[in-house]
Amino acid sequence: MVRCVVDCCPALPCAGNIPVEKSSCSRPGSTPLLGVTGGFIFILSSLKLPSVTGSCSHPTGTGLSTISFGPWITAVVCAIVLLFQSLFLAHGGLSVLGANIVSMGIVGPLVGYAIYRLLRDTSVNIYITVFLVTALADMFTYVTTSLELALAYPAETGGFASSFIMFMGIFAVTQIPLAIVEGIVLALVFKYIVALKPDILIRLKVFSEDKINAARSENS
Amino acid sequence: MKFQYTLEVLTLIAIVTFCALFLYTSSTMTGAEFAGSDNVGSGLIAKLSGTPIENFSPLIPQWQPPSGEIEACLFALQAAVGGILVGGVFGFWMGQKKKA
Numbered sequence: 001m002v003r004c005v006v007d008c009c010p011a012l013p014c015a016g017n018i019p020v021e022k023s024s025c026s027r028p029g030s031t032p033l034l035g036v037t038g039g040f041i042f043i044l045s046s047l048k049l050p051s052v053t054g055s056c057s058h059p060t061g062t063g064l065s066t067i068s069f070g071p072w073i074t075a076v077v078c079a080i081v082l083l084f085q086s087l088f089l090a091h092g093g094l095s096v097l098g099a100n101i102v103s104m105g106i107v108g109p110l111v112g113y114a115i116y117r118l119l120r121d122t123s124v125n126i127y128i129t130v131f132l133v134t135a136l137a138d139m140f141t142y143v144t145t146s147l148e149l150a151l152a153y154p155a156e157t158g159g160f161a162s163s164f165i166m167f168m169g170i171f172a173v174t175q176i177p178l179a180i181v182e183g184i185v186l187a188l189v190f191k192y193i194v195a196l197k198p199d200i201l202i203r204l205k206v207f208s209e210d211k212i213n214a215a216r217s218e219n220s
Numbered sequence: 221m222k223f224q225y226t227l228e229v230l231t232l233i234a235i236v237t238f239c240a241l242f243l244y245t246s247s248t249m250t251g252a253e254f255a256g257s258d259n260v261g262s263g264l265i266a267k268l269s270g271t272p273i274e275n276f277s278p279l280i281p282q283w284q285p286p287s288g289e290i291e292a293c294l295f296a297l298q299a300a301v302g303g304i305l306v307g308g309v310f311g312f313w314m315g316q317k318k319k320a
Contacts, residue, residue: 032309039309042302046295050242054252055260081298087283088294091258095279127227149261153268166264174257177238184234188227196313218222 030069033193033200037065038077040189044182045081045104051174059182060141062109063134064190067116068206071109078105103144112137126194126207126215127187135183142171191215 044061051057065074082100085091092100112133119129146167155163194201198212207215245252266273285291 032312035305035309039302039305043299043306044302046298046302048256048295049238050246050254051257052241052245053257054245054249054254055257056254057257084298088285089291089298090282090284093278093280093282095282145261149265153265155268163268166268167261170260170264171257177241181234181238184227184231188231191227192310196310196317218224 030200030204033068033197033204034065034073036189036193037068040064040186041074041077041081045085049178051177053170053174055170055174057142057171057174057178059178060104060108060138061134061182061186062104062141063112063130063137063183064186066109066112066137067130067133067190068201068204071106071113074109075101075105078109099145099148103148104141107144108137108141111140120207126211127191130190131183131187134186135179138179138182139172139175142175143168146171 041061044059046058048056048058060078062074062078065077079097079101082092082097082104086093086097086100115136116129116133119132146164149167150160150164153163154160155166194212194215198216201207201212202209206212246254262273262276266276285294
């Protein structure tokens with residue numbers, strides 16, 4: 001019980017952020033973009049894909065939303081998806097909802113956002129930025145899951161560290177190929193957003209106007 | 221003229237490689253069951269804590285889909301909601317662009 005409450009604590013700021021997000025979402029014309037980026041979280045987190053370790057896992061799809069709206073809105077969208085999965089699919093559950101929101105909705109997107117901020121104003125190609133943000137947000141979601149489980153179940157011999165390595169072997173290694181494919185696919189999706197609605201991206205200051213225009217002229 | 225479909229080609233290569241990798245693992249790896257990594261993780265938890273998997277129960281009572289079919293149906297529903305959002309918005313944007 002205590003563990004469940006502790007797990008939920010880091011997820012609280014995300015609940016407190018909802019009113020803030022509403023105001024930033026209400027920038028006119030950006031709601032459809034929220035629909036697209038949120039839609040990809042819905043689709044990708046329901047696809048359980050096979051991987052090289054002989055087990056299945058699913059991508060997270062949080063990269064696009066992180067780049068377009070930042071990690072806090074992403075956390076809210078993830079919370080909705082995870083609530084659906086825990087109520088109706090017994091995939092996760094209400095007792096571990098907090099832990100799941102932390103890994104998929106907070107730590108993953110935060111790592112992605114850090115990379116995005118690092119690369120945004122450099123000359124790195126925007127599609128490479130999207131690829132890296134998406135793939136690493138996905139990877140770090142599962143690294144965090146391993147970390148949470150290792151903290152909850154340290155091994156008898158070797159303690160936390162050996163348990164962390166074992167969980168990483170299950171979750172993170174399975175995730176590597178999925179994260180790479182997810183990164184490439186979402187970079188392609190971003191290309192279509194750039195082609196169709198560059199004005200929204202410029203208005204939200206996702207990338208500078210020059211960079212968006214450069215990417216557009218490259219593709220047309 | 222510059223080749224403009226680099227990303228499309230890369231995506232195609234990535235997906236084909238991914239499928240090939242799956243076919244390769246499923247045919248060469250012995251004991252590859254392709255269970256969810258969550259289930260494999262649960263197995264490890266049971267091993268680490270010395271408590272059999274059946275003895276774990278959620279703190280907050282949990283509804284479980286009565287069968288795999290129903291679970292698959294609900295997962296498909298989730299993907300469909302996402303697909304409608306994505307397809308709808310892209311269609312809306314394309315219409316806007318055509319009109320402009």
